[in-house]
Amino acid sequence: MNTLIKRLALFSVLFLAFSALCAESKEVARPAARPTIVLVHGAFADSSSWNDVAGNLVARGFPVVAAANPLRSVKYDAAYLDALLETITGPVVLVGHSYGGMVISNVDSGRHEIKALVYVAAFAPETGETAAGLSARFPGSTLAAALGPPVALPDGSNDLYIQQARFHQQFAADVPAGPAAAAAIAQRPVTDKALNEASGPPAWGSIPSWSVFGSLDRNIPPESLRFMARRARSHRVVEIDGASHLVMVSHPDEVARLIVEAAESR
Known part of the structure; x- marks a missing residue:
């Protein structure tokens, strides 16, 4: 017994x-939960500029948030993005277009679980650098001549727009005329303060980055974009031949593919 x-x-x-x-x-x-992809538009654009990229990512099973970037100042816009990230559970991949690269570079990386940064025709600044300064570091930008009359604001800063008649060739030369005209009408202004405010310590110093841009960018010279991608030690740099500054609209599949690579990296 x-x-x-x-x-x-x-x-x-x-x-x-x-x-x-x-x-x-x-x-x-x-399987681990997929990171949320947070898309941050830049100056003279809005969240709808990410529509095709977002649709591609959602079809692949990624949660996506297209942030409404205020375009007021680097510090203010980064603080807004910090507040938005507080509402998202789990890891995130931050994707910035143009001036949006200034914003994702200045988030408080210690507060959030940021897996990767993706720069889409975007600034990747070092401490003390400005968007305006980086645009002028190498020759080739024709943005200044394409801007319309500044809109004076009560705080002493100015809102800046691209002239609608020049928007297509300046910003979106490889986008069909109809969508480019609609984007010109819906463009969001950026303040001159935002373009001239110095960056803080960059998030790319501790977070891995990826970069994609077009060879015919007329806002940020391609040589500037190459320089910043090399300096940020981007894991992959994709230069799309003939693409304009609005590369995520003209080449959404290539942009989405690079974002997925960053999201799935180890």
Whole structure:
């Protein structure tokens, strides 16, 4: 009788250990949650500029948020993005277009679980640098001549727009005329303060980055974009031949593919 009881007790212990092992194995095998992709538009654009990229990412199973970048100042816009990230659970991939690169570079990286940064025809500043300064670091930008009359604001700063008649060639030369005209009408202004405010310590100093841009960018010279991508030690740099500054509209699949690579990186 004692022998039978001992055998039953041993069987119970082994069964419980096996059950725990199986449960642990299932837990290990469970796939990790996909990071949320946060898309940050730049100056003279809005969140709709990400529509095709966002649709591609959602079809692949990624949660996506297109942030409404205020375009007021680097510090203000980065603080807004910090507040938005507080509402998102789990890891995120930050994607910035143009001036949006200034914003994702200035988030408080210690507050959030940021897996990767993706710069889409975007500024990747070092401490103390400005968007205006980086645009002028290498020749080729024709943005200044394409701007319309500044709109004076009560705080002494000015809102800047691209002239609608020049928007297509300046900003979106490889986008069909109809969508380019609609984008020109819906463009969001950026303040001169935002373009001239110095960046803080860059998030790319501690977070891995990726970069994609077009060879015919007329806002930020391609040589500036190459320089910043090299300096940020981007894991992959994709230069799309003939693409304009609005590269995520004209080449959404290539841009989405690079974002997925960053999101799935280890």
